[in-house]
Amino acid sequence: MVSPGVEGKDGNNLPASFRCEDSGAEDRIAHILSEANQALQQRSHNMNNSGTQDSFCDESGGSKSPLSVNNNGCNNNGQCPSPLSTSSARDRERERRMRKYENDDIPQEQVARIYQEELAKLAGIRLPHSLDDPRIPREHYQSLLFPHLFGGSLLEREDIRMALDAYHRELAKLAASSTSGSSPQFPPPHFHPGAPLPNINGLSGAQDLTMPKRLSPFDTKDKDDKSDKDDGSDIMRHVGSAFSLVRPKGERGDLSVGESNSGAPSPLNSILPPSNADDSSNASPLQRMASITNSLISQPTAPSVASPNQRPLKAVLPPITQQQFDQYNNLNTEDIVRKVKEQLSQYSISQRLFGESVLGLSQGSVSDLLARPKPWHMLTQKGREPFIRMKMFLEDENAVHKLVASQYKIAPEKLMRTGGYAGNPTPLTSAKVPAKPAELSIKVETSSLPPPPPPMPSTPQQIVPNMVHDFIKKSNSSSPGNSIPNSASHHRPPPPGLQPQPSVYEMAALTQDLDTQLITTKIKEALLANNIGQKIFGEAVLGLSQGSVSELLSKPKPWHMLSIKGREPFIRMQLWLADPLNVERLQHLKNERREANKRKRGLPHSNSPMDAYGSGTQGSSDNSNDSPNDSYSPGSSNAAAPPNKKQRVLFSEEQKEALKLAFALDPYPNIAAIEFLARELALSSRTITNWFHNHRMRLKQQTSSPLVQEASQPFDPVQFRLLLHQRLLELHKDKFPMFSFMGQQSDQSIEEGLDLTVSNTASRVHSDDDFFEEEDEDDDNEAIATFFSGSVASEDSCASNSSRTLHRKRKSLSLSMNSLPEKSMSAGGKHGVAPGSGSSRRKPVAPQWFNPSWHDDSDDEEVINGVCVFQNAINYSGNKERPEPNSPSEAVKPKYVDSREGSIVGGKSDEEESHEPQEAKVKAEKESTPEQKDIIPGAHAATVAAVAAADDDEEEEDGDKEEKREQVQLKEEVESDDENGD
DNA sequence: TTCTAGTCAATACT
């Protein structure tokens, strides 16, 4: 068995992971270790006498916490009844366990880990990563962590636990008696040592490293050790008292066992830097204590190497040295955050990567940190660390590039398509098959670049012409057998002589602005003129599917709205446009495919593996020179459609109407609403959710503007049914005249619920019976009850009452979705906040860009019966949760608007018309195109709109306004009840 | 966990 931890006897034999970059810190740690090792020697001696050499382990392997055993011994006052049992009994027991451990010969690493975990549990602290290193003898952990408690001696978990108990009792005592009141982080008086412990780090405040000297509370230690050796109970007893001897700064306390020479400074002191002028001297005893612990615990270390036996350890960041702390003693966190955001955004560095490799934090923490940076003065020492790291990151010019490079290494295929055109690796490959090493190497290479070139010219044509050149050159040379550049089989590093070029990724990141509209227009023209299909273009040039190409070309997003990934296709388009042989290549490819198809038809079974996937145009896969197919072919194994391929749901018209209505009522339905809809429409919740997601996204895209606004009120099923009924009536009156009878008969169907259940298959027409089939009443009520959770009984009756009342007047209501202009889909704030300002269930989608001209439209806001029904997104600013004012996307917002108004106008495409609200509105009125008419800012507004619409309904002669008002009132009552119930 | 952005790919439409 490996002898634990005696190798560092001289104290200088530091494990690598304890080394610090800053030699001062290393010295200090060396000092500590030296002391600890002295203690170890003594301990070792003792243990040898008793025939054991390890004291830390138990049979439970760490899974069963030993804490509970002893936990009853202490009370809040810090008084412990006489420990557990007699020391002799304990000694025997421990000895027994030690022997067991020895015999079991548990690997050192495992012990270390167990130890570490237990320790962390016990202390309620998070251990620094470096302590993860299993190669480090656990004695070092101990002595590093708690030398001030234990004098570096080895302890059993019970011992540690008891000591910690005592420690926490002392903390509590101090907190209670502390008169300073200056530290809000003190444990409250009721602090219970047995309770989950607060993070010690949290107590440290900003004083961690500004400890007063001579803080050494252990003057009874020697004596105790002598009398009781390592008996845990005694340690507990005395450690407890030791804390009461904490002395004010300047007083000298005895040092622990290992501290032999009286004149030597305490290791603690030596760790700690000279006090800063600001706050150290005022630190309370508790703060100082916490600081000690924290300093010890967080004493940074260099990264450790994962042992083969363990899963790879998280990268450990180099420590922040004291000098750095001193250097950055006052940072503008907001400013730092802003700059960091810019960098991350520009280079499309994920928060996860940034967090893990720069800050040592998780993605969530980074997100939080970046979104809500605290002011420097409010931060604790620990809290300041990330900002210091950020600052250092910003100051290091190469840091970004290192990160980008590492991001490539981590997930190249996630960042970039392995672009199709011009000699890049196969398009689609990345989407379907894990990237091959060869591909990786290219990426890494291209990404490990010198600092970024100057910003790209904003004129598309000028994008790095020589890069295009290189691309072309490469692609030409890369395809010996054919001139089509996209041979998947030719992934090779750039020619030796070539300068590393910016990757498309980097170009996307570095290009300041690009007129996407113009590019797509040109592309469309080129494709059209040369009879090149989107499919082949997408696959060969962009590495995208036909559908994606179609979307890109017809609805290009403005540059600034695109993520780096989203920009990439446009860069590729730009490169393609700049390629003099572009059309030629594609034509060639096209011909080849055609040939291949012919051949395939001629020899039906010749290319079996390739044929499996593709049919029709994809049949050419055998050629392996059209990249897209290559990506399919390697699968020869998989080839055919994946086994569990889900069949896509096809919504019926009614389902769509229902969904759109629901969307109008509440674009962000809660779970209950989604479930209700799912049940109502016989769709899965997942499908409903997807639909809402897609719809929000597409609405945003298609209208290029006004944003989906949360509903002012939660989804109301009663209202939903009512309105839906109207809507469907309207719809079917035209399509299916026989539905007109519903007008006389449908009261019941409304009250009992509409069955919108329709087949999920492609059937698009449903019989009357199918559609208005009565629904099981229990289900219905249940569904409704879901939404009136609260005082169910009264709510229920109220709901049904009101719905009955409403339905009695149903005929006077008409939700005319057609009459709602497209722009009604936004709501917001000219009236301060959205009509439903009371609700903030959901974060509204951030306005990314909009066309100011829309603001002038006469109907960007409409008032019906004195109620503002909808507003244009121009008023969005009144909303509560706006995006950061300095967020890049918003900053550029006007830019795009300009470009739309200006430069793009010339190249206006036919599709673009659909971007125009006016057009859309007309369109909506003409044929009720679904996408154009389905947002109402809130349920309330929808109700009002419905009523208002009825005003204009010629059919309703008896639509008396009094009654309508009544209805609305009623409805409101229901709603308010609903709210209360919520 | 849920949202957005970006996609794929099945399907509908021309």
Added chain:
DNA sequence: AGTATTGACTAGAA
């Protein structure tokens, strides 16, 4: 056959 639409899914962010 080409293009548009759209349900579903994934990754990253919040």
